[in-house]
Amino acid sequence: xxxxxxxxxxxxxxxxxxxxxxxxxxxxxxxxxxxxxxxxxxxxxxxxxxxxxxxxxxxxxxxxxxxxxxxxxxxxxxxxxxxxxxxxxxxxxxxxxxxxxxxxxxxxxxxxxxxxxxxxxxxxxxxxxxxxxxxxxxxxxxxxxxxxxxxxxxxxxxxxxxxxxxxxxxxxxxxxxxxxxxxxxxxxxxxxxxxxxxxxxxxxxxxxxxxxxxxxxxxxxxxxxxxxxxxxxxxxxxxxxxxxxxxxxxxxxxxxxxxxxxxxx
Ligand code: SF4
Ligand code: F3S
Numbered sequence: 001x002x003x004x005x006x007x008x009x010x011x012x013x014x015x016x017x018x019x020x021x022x023x024x025x026x027x028x029x030x031x032x033x034x035x036x037x038x039x040x041x042x043x044x045x046x047x048x049x050x051x052x053x054x055x056x057x058x059x060x061x062x063x064x065x066x067x068x069x070x071x072x073x074x075x076x077x078x079x080x081x082x083x084x085x086x087x088x089x090x091x092x093x094x095x096x097x098x099x100x101x102x103x104x105x106x107x108x109x110x111x112x113x114x115x116x117x118x119x120x121x122x123x124x125x126x127x128x129x130x131x132x133x134x135x136x137x138x139x140x141x142x143x144x145x146x147x148x149x150x151x152x153x154x155x156x157x158x159x160x161x162x163x164x165x166x167x168x169x170x171x172x173x174x175x176x177x178x179x180x181x182x183x184x185x186x187x188x189x190x191x192x193x194x195x196x197x198x199x200x201x202x203x204x205x206x207x208x209x210x211x212x213x214x215x216x217x218x219x220x221x222x223x224x225x226x227x228x229x230x231x232x233x234x235x236x237x238x239x240x241x242x243x244x245x246x247x248x249x250x251x252x253x254x255x256x257x258x259x260x261x262x263x264x265x
Contacts, residue, residue: 007039007071007072009040009072010043010044010064010104011044011076012074014075014079014086014093015077015093015113015120015127016076016077016111019148020076020077021047021048022148023146023149023150024151026151026233028152030155031155032155035155040158041063043059043060043063043067044056044063056089057088057089060100069105070105071103071104072106072158072161073106073107075097075107075109076113077093077113078117078118079093079135080092080094081127081130081135082128097135101132101136101139106140106141106142107139108141108154108158109132109141109143109145110154111147111148111149112147112251112252115133115143115174115253116253117253117254122257141174142168142170143170143173143175145180145250149251150179150226150228150231153231160176160178171225179227180226181225183221183222184222184225184241184247185224188229188241191213193213194215198213199215199216200216202217208244214244217246218246220246220247220249220255221247223252224247224251224252
């Protein structure tokens, strides 16, 4: 990584909750500080940039011009195709995505909203939201889903791109295999209880207190591919199942409409 050049990065936020940025700030290997100060030039990011208003938009335009064909575009949030639903500096999200994507070398769709449409696309989809890959078909795209994604999955893919000069190997849903190649259920520390048929029946029964499997409480991890069970959150401290709540499959396409955990309880 130390040999890598400083890469121009433009981060666009559309229909999102800022959870992806919150996740980004919690990465520790590499940390966002290390990336920003040593390896990337984060030229545009609504939440993190010092500039605002016209100066912010000027920074985006200057970065696009100076690094045409060579900047990395990161997107969080889905894109409303009813243009009036969301604008930045008077430009619709859709037009800004198309314009900014045109000069990018590659795009990372950060979070389930950018990768698959996420919550804004859930029925009845009032903004006619779409994902990045539904709208951009002529650029290499990596999907890094999760609501929000694992911090290390975001910075890990950036680090891979900087060091290898190429995008990582992807699965059939455009996700990096290094983070999404394994099923959470197969790496879950409660799996021995599942295999022995020991299940919590309610969130406060004896089984729950003993750490038994949460499958009967709606855990969706057997259908979910992500690195939560071994990479974990907050520098490896915990993940949803470890804090007593089943996985809701937040990194899978259409997870909300497919039925969250409460439909099973
Ligand atoms: Fe599998 Fe979920 Fe049970 Fe863990 S809690 S063993 S992931 S069903
Ligand atoms: Fe999401 Fe399930 Fe991980 S809910 S954060 S994919 S454990």
